[in-house]
Amino acid sequence: MNYFKECKDFTEAKKVYKTFAKKLHPDCGGNEADFKELLKQYDDFMNFTTSTIFDDSEKEYSAEDIVIFSNIIKKIINFDIDIQVIGTWIYAFNSYAYKENLKELDFWFSKKHKAWIFNGSKKRCIRTKNTLEDNKKEYGCKKVKSTTKRIA
Structure with missing residues (x-):
């Protein structure tokens, strides 16, 4: 199951993640394998979305820049x-x-x-x-x- 196929941005993905995490977490009666799949898909979605921020044909960014910026955005995305x-x-x-x-x-x-x-x-x-x-x-x-x- 692709949990994030309908998500268009970080905010929607965060809401979907929270909803499914409550259902799938092993401490809440869920399956560990399903929860790990949710985590993997969430990380993949966040990595893809942050890398598209820098997908600008006019400018060149190194792979290292994209990783650094992606990590920073992931750390602050939940701040209001x-x-x-x-x-x-x-x-x-x-x-x-x-x-x-x-x-x-x-x-x-x-x-x-x-x-x-x-x-x-x-x-x-x-x-x-x-x-x-x-x-x-x-x-x-x-x-x-x-x-x-x-x-x-």
């Missing part, structure tokens, strides 16, 4: 933040509650863009007049995840 990939940078917006977690993953804060940013290296002082919108136009932008608005 907005995640965008702009060029070779991962931007985490509305992420104040997770600042310590992001620091541990080598993100750095940009006052100008009001976001935590990851690009695989330490922060460098780069002075530019480019706005966030300029960067999106120049390098391309792919929204990975948006926060969900909660109504009380």
